[in-house]
Amino acid sequence: MLFRILNLSILFGFVTHHVTSQIPMTCTRMAYVTDSRKTLYIHGGNCEGFGASQLFSLDLTQQSLTKSMPSWKELTPAQGSATPPAAEAHSMTISQDSRTLTLWVGDLTYSFNLMTMTWTGPEILSKNATNCPALRAVKDLRSGDVYVPEGYNEGTQMAIYRYNGRFSWAPMPTAAVMPLESWLYSAVWSTLRGTMLLYGGNDLDSDQGSQFLVEYDPRTNAWSRIPTRGISPGDIYNHCMVPAYNGTKMVVFGGQHNKMVGSLGSIYVLDLESMSWTKGADVDRALWRSNMACTVAGDNFVAWGGKVNYGIEIYL
Ligand SMILES: *[C@@H]1O[C@H](CO)[C@@H](O)[C@H](O)[C@H]1NC(C)=O
Numbered sequence: 001m002l003f004r005i006l007n008l009s010i011l012f013g014f015v016t017h018h019v020t021s022q023i024p025m026t027c028t029r030m031a032y033v034t035d036s037r038k039t040l041y042i043h044g045g046n047c048e049g050f051g052a053s054q055l056f057s058l059d060l061t062q063q064s065l066t067k068s069m070p071s072w073k074e075l076t077p078a079q080g081s082a083t084p085p086a087a088e089a090h091s092m093t094i095s096q097d098s099r100t101l102t103l104w105v106g107d108l109t110y111s112f113n114l115m116t117m118t119w120t121g122p123e124i125l126s127k128n129a130t131n132c133p134a135l136r137a138v139k140d141l142r143s144g145d146v147y148v149p150e151g152y153n154e155g156t157q158m159a160i161y162r163y164n165g166r167f168s169w170a171p172m173p174t175a176a177v178m179p180l181e182s183w184l185y186s187a188v189w190s191t192l193r194g195t196m197l198l199y200g201g202n203d204l205d206s207d208q209g210s211q212f213l214v215e216y217d218p219r220t221n222a223w224s225r226i227p228t229r230g231i232s233p234g235d236i237y238n239h240c241m242v243p244a245y246n247g248t249k250m251v252v253f254g255g256q257h258n259k260m261v262g263s264l265g266s267i268y269v270l271d272l273e274s275m276s277w278t279k280g281a282d283v284d285r286a287l288w289r290s291n292m293a294c295t296v297a298g299d300n301f302v303a304w305g306g307k308v309n310y311g312i313e314i315y316l
């Protein structure tokens with residue numbers, strides 16, 4: 001189904017499908033990554049209560065997305081590969097040469113070589129790496145380093161895995177920048193700003209949300225809060241934030257506002273040059289969701305899976 005909103009059309013995955021094509025199970029809390037805006041990869045997820053090991057790619061070219069059934073491909077491991085890991089509420093990054101997918105699962109990583117179609121792992125991350133679900137691993141697309149906010153010393157610091165195999169860490173934002181201990185935010189690399197942007201999130205103890213856009217700048221190793229104009233999505237979590245139009249905009253979709261309210265269907269576009277928000281029309285209520293996989297290809301915003309219910313969702 002396609003919606004045209006703010007010059008972005010939206011393509012959603014549905015729970016029911018014709019079984020004529022190989023498609024992923026629609027799950028929540030999948031790991032996903034988009035390669036140079038042309039291929040979306042998704043792994044695992046919570047599928048009706050079970051952690052899955054599925055790995056699929058979706059061709060994001062216009063020819064694929066305008067077909068009634070977009071071009072999914074299951075990435076089946078070659079003979080002799082290690083067993084594919086089952087995981088949910090994890091993250092995925094792709095190497096600079098687009099050959100290797102890496103899953104970040106608590107304090108472990110697993111890698112899938114797209115050339116040989118083989119899994120390796122688990123590798124244990126650094127000593128004191130945080131072992132908890134829902135950490136976000138974000139690749140710095142300039143240096144190749146990977147940032148894991150809250151990924152070190154029980155969530156109090158950010159882990160940094162250097163492209164050359166070295167490890168370091170950075171502080172998390174101070175309370176002046178981000179007043180809450182915030183989880184379940186979205187975090188994304190901004191090619192335009194050369195920084196990592198983090199939006200929303202929730203303090204699990206108090207169920208207080210964060211409405212702030214904060215930024216980690218590797219040049220200064222420091223966090224700051226970015227003032228924005230217009231009406232923002234507010235304090236949401238379990239939403240997605242993905243770059244659009246060569247990184248000049250970010251699209252924020254769905255998520256939850258607090259534990260007592262189900263998934264949301266609002267879509268916002270943040271223009272990174274003017275730092276102003278524009279709200280699109282809510283999508284059809286049946287499509288409201290949280291914890292989905294998202295990407296943008298040209299004018300298409302794509303969301304797959306996620307939690308579609310409107311009831312209480314207890315996360316952890
Ligand atoms: C690792 O964690 C332990 C226990 O919390 C702490 O005492 C130690 O300083 C940490 N190590 C580093 C290198 O931060």
Ligand SMILES: *[C@@H]1O[C@H](CO)[C@@H](O)[C@H](O)[C@H]1NC(C)=O
Binds near residue numbers: 191
């Ligand atoms: C895309 O963005 C990058 C980084 O901001 C920039 O260097 C490049 O020129 C842009 N490409 C186009 C086609 O606008």
